[in-house]
Amino acid sequence: MPDVLVAGAGPTGLLAAFELERAGLDVLVLDRDTRPTTQSKALGLQPRSVEVLADRGLLAAIEPYTEARLPGGHFSGIHIDYTDLPTPFPYQLGVEQVHVAAAIEARLRTPVLRDAAVTAVAQDDDGVTVTAGGREHRAGWLVAADGGHSTVRTLLGAAFPGRSARISLVVADLTLTRKPAGFADEWRLPTKSAGFLLPLSGGRHRLVVVGEEQQRLGRDEPVTAGELQRALTALHGPGFEVGEVLWASRFGDASRQLERYRHGRVLFAGDAAHIHLPVGGQGLNLGLQDAVNLGWKLAAHVRGHAPAGLLDSYHDERHPVAARVLVSTRAQAVLGVPDPDAVAVREIVTGLIAVPEARRAVAAEISGIGVTYPGISGRTTGIPVAEDGRAVLIGAELPPEWADRVETRPGAEPRLVRPDGYVVWDGGPGLEDALSTWFGEPAITLV
Numbered sequence: 001m002p003d004v005l006v007a008g009a010g011p012t013g014l015l016a017a018f019e020l021e022r023a024g025l026d027v028l029v030l031d032r033d034t035r036p037t038t039q040s041k042a043l044g045l046q047p048r049s050v051e052v053l054a055d056r057g058l059l060a061a062i063e064p065y066t067e068a069r070l071p072g073g074h075f076s077g078i079h080i081d082y083t084d085l086p087t088p089f090p091y092q093l094g095v096e097q098v099h100v101a102a103a104i105e106a107r108l109r110t111p112v113l114r115d116a117a118v119t120a121v122a123q124d125d126d127g128v129t130v131t132a133g134g135r136e137h138r139a140g141w142l143v144a145a146d147g148g149h150s151t152v153r154t155l156l157g158a159a160f161p162g163r164s165a166r167i168s169l170v171v172a173d174l175t176l177t178r179k180p181a182g183f184a185d186e187w188r189l190p191t192k193s194a195g196f197l198l199p200l201s202g203g204r205h206r207l208v209v210v211g212e213e214q215q216r217l218g219r220d221e222p223v224t225a226g227e228l229q230r231a232l233t234a235l236h237g238p239g240f241e242v243g244e245v246l247w248a249s250r251f252g253d254a255s256r257q258l259e260r261y262r263h264g265r266v267l268f269a270g271d272a273a274h275i276h277l278p279v280g281g282q283g284l285n286l287g288l289q290d291a292v293n294l295g296w297k298l299a300a301h302v303r304g305h306a307p308a309g310l311l312d313s314y315h316d317e318r319h320p321v322a323a324r325v326l327v328s329t330r331a332q333a334v335l336g337v338p339d340p341d342a343v344a345v346r347e348i349v350t351g352l353i354a355v356p357e358a359r360r361a362v363a364a365e366i367s368g369i370g371v372t373y374p375g376i377s378g379r380t381t382g383i384p385v386a387e388d389g390r391a392v393l394i395g396a397e398l399p400p401e402w403a404d405r406v407e408t409r410p411g412a413e414p415r416l417v418r419p420d421g422y423v424v425w426d427g428g429p430g431l432e433d434a435l436s437t438w439f440g441e442p443a444i445t446l447v
C-alpha cells in the first residue's frame, strides 16, 4: 500500500509525487487520461519556478525545449522588466507545459497509473480509499491535484467560493499558410489585452483571443477555423491565413479558491485549489510551488516527526499566495476591458508601473521571487536540494540527533534551509529553536 495517492498527473501532481518520493515515501499517481496530454495550456515558467526546478536537477531536461527567454513578464499586457530581479534566472522561460510535466514524470520511481479517473473518495481515521478506473486504492493520504474541474473537490463537497466566468477566451494551436511580409514572427510579451500570437516549434502557432465574437458564442460551441481567422485578422490585421487547427479550446476568467486546502487526509494543490484567468502566466507556477511546499511537510507528517501544526502550515502559507494571485488576475482582467474608463485606469497604472519601486514590487509578485512566509528570512537558489528530501544546514555545526532530518554542508554564510528552499535561520542564536520549530523533536540517541 502506498503512503500517498496523488490524483492528477499534471505538473502539480507530478511535482508533489516527486517531492514525496524524494523524502522516501511510496507514492502512486492516478490520472484519468490514457496517455500524457500533448496539449500545453501554459507556455511560460516564472523565475521562482525555474529556481525550484533547477535546484532539483529538473531544469536540464526542460531546457532543450525552451522556445524563448523573455526578459520580463507582464501585468495585463503592461511590460514588467525582470532583469534586475535577485535570481540567477531573471527571465521567463518560454516552454510548453507538456515538457515540464514530462521532465518531472521521467524522474518518478513509480510509473503513473493512467486510465484511472477518480470516481469515489472515502476517508476514515487510518487512511483514504480512492476508486479510480473502477479499482479501489488505499493509502494514508490523498493529494488532490486533479485540475480546475477537480472531481475530488466535488466528491468532498469542498467549499470553493468565488465567482463564475464573465468573459470568454479562445486558445488554439494552429498552422499558418500565409503571414504578412514583415510580420515579426517571434516571441514577444503580449502588449494587447485582446490576445496574442506566438510561434511554437514544428511550424505551429499559439493564438489566444478575447474578442467580441467569443463573448457571443456559448462555452460549448466548437471553435472553428473561420472564428480563428476572423479573430486573428481583428488582432493583427489582414495577410494571415489560418491553415490546420491542431487544438482549440474555450476558457474563461472564473475566479475561485478553496476555503480550506486540507480536508482531513486529503490535501488540495494546484488548479484543484484555485482557478483564475491565466493572464500574466501564474497558474502553473502557483501549482509547482504548492507542490514543493506540501511535499516535505506531508512526508514529515507521514514519517511521524513533523512538529505540531506543520502540515496545516501548508494551507496557512499557500492560501494567501493564491488569494493574492486571484486579486492580481481580476485586476488585470479589468484593465483589459475595452471600455474608455478601463482604458483611463490602464493609463494611470502604466504610469505607476514605470516608477522603479512599483515595477520591482510587481515583478517580485508575478515572478514568484517575492513570495515569502511568516518566520522566513529569505529563500535560496543555486543550492541543490538534499537528494533524500532532508533540510540543509550550511556553515554551522549540527547537533547529532538531527542528522536524520538535516544534511550539513560547508559554507561561509550560515543558513538553515527548509526542503522547499526557504531560510529559517541565518546565523546567530536560535538554531536549536529553528530546528525544533520546523523539524520536530530531535531523535533520541541511545547511549
Ligand SMILES: Cc1cc2nc3c(=O)[nH]c(=O)nc-3n(C[C@H](O)[C@H](O)[C@H](O)COP(=O)(O)OP(=O)(O)OC[C@H]3O[C@@H](n4cnc5c(N)ncnc54)[C@H](O)[C@@H]3O)c2cc1C
Binding pocket: 007, 008, 009, 010, 011, 012, 013, 030, 031, 032, 033, 041, 042, 043, 044, 045, 097, 116, 117, 118, 119, 145, 146, 147, 148, 150, 151, 152, 171, 251, 269, 270, 271, 272, 278, 280, 281, 282, 283, 284, 285, 286, 287
Ligand atoms: C489557455 C491557458 C493558458 C495558460 N497559460 C499559462 C501560462 O503561460 N503560465 C502559467 O503559469 N499558467 C498558465 N495557465 C494555467 C496552467 O496551465 C494551470 O495552472 C496548470 O495546468 C495547473 O496544473 P495542475 O497540475 O494543477 O492541473 P492540470 O494541468 O489541469 O492537471 C490536472 C490533471 O488531473 C487529471 N485529472 C482530471 N480529473 C481527474 C480525475 N477525476 N481522476 C484522475 N485524474 C484526473 C488530468 O488528466 C490532468 O492530467 C494557462 C491556462 C490556460 C487554460
